Amino acid sequence: xxxxxxxxxxxxxxxxxxxxDAWCYIDDLSKIxxxxxVTSAQKQLLCQVLNQGNMEIHHVSHxxxxxxxxxxxxxxxxxxxxxxxxxxxxxxxxxPEYIGPGSRIIIISTDCRILQNYGVNEVYNVKVLDETQALxxxxxxxxxxxxxxxxxxELTFDVLKYVKGLPLAL
Numbered sequence: 653x654x655x656x657x658x659x660x661x662x663x664x665x666x667x668x669x670x671x672x673d674a675w676c677y678i679d680d681l682s683k684i685x686x687x688x689x690v691t692s693a694q695k696q697l698l699c700q701v702l703n704q705g706n707m708e709i710h711h712v713s714h715x716x717x718x719x720x721x722x723x724x725x726x727x728x729x730x731x732x733x734x735x736x737x738x739x740x741x742x743x744x745x746x747x748p749e750y751i752g753p754g755s756r757i758i759i760i761s762t763d764c765r766i767l768q769n770y771g772v773n774e775v776y777n778v779k780v781l782d783e784t785q786a787l788x789x790x791x792x793x794x795x796x797x798x799x800x801x802x803x804x805x806e807l808t809f810d811v812l813k814y815v816k817g818l819p820l821a822l
Contacts, residue, residue, distance in 0.1 A: 654818040655778045657760050658733055664758070665731050673752070675729040676700035681744075682736045690743045691715055697746065701728055716745030728755040735761045738769045780817030787812060789822045 662677075669675040676697050678684065684693045694715030698707055702722060709715040728751045735741060741759065748757065761767060767775050781789060790812060791797055800808045815821035 654820040655780060656819040657762070657778050659820070660778060661731055661733060661758060661760050665729070669729050672729040672755070673726045674701045674703070674723075675731075677731045678733060680734045681732045681740055682734045685737075685740050685743075693740075693744055694719070697730065697744070698722070701726070701730070712743060712745060719746055720750045723751045723755075724749075726752045726755070728752060729758075730756070731758045731760070733760040735759050735766060736763065738766045741766070741770045781819055781822070782817065783812065786815070786817045786822055789819065793822065 665675070665677050677700070678693065678696055681693060684696065690712050691709045691714075694712070695707055695709045698709070698715070698718055699705065707718070709718065730746065730751070732741070732744075746757065748755075751757070759767060759770070759772060764775060764777070787800075787808075788798070790808065791800055794808075795801060795804070812822075
């Protein structure tokens with residue numbers, strides 16, 4: 653946590669979503685499953701992708717059938733953030749063959765095994781910043797400058813050591 657997965661996904665989504673016919677960003681799939689259940693996650697996905705206000709999904713297989721029938725002709729971008737169990741992906745009923753050519757599903761998780769078990773094609777591991785990058789980001793944010801004010805040098809290096817290159821902490 654804190655490495656910037658959600659921030660990176662959000663920025664990427666905003667940048668590339670106009671290149672798609674339809675798009676969906678589910679902010680916290682884990683929470684939706686926990687609080688509201690599978691059909692609510694399916695409903696949120698379909699409502700966003702199809703740009704419809706309210707859809708009735710009576711059971712999981714109904715939601716899966718709707719995805720299969722309604723999305724296969726659309727070039728779709730789907731981002732699923734905070735996936736913490738492979739079962740969430742499996743029960744959602746969204747399979748790559750159910751969406752149109754050129755579509756992409758981006759899954760954000762802190763656990764690479766979830767992605768591997770689900771059969772994700774490519775995994776991007778967000779890296780922590782090295783010392784130079786961390787210092788540059790910290791100075792830009794904390795001091796609105798490229799340089800450390802003399803009176804904050806020791807404190808700056810203490811902070812950098814403490815946060816260990818995590819961009820969100822910086």
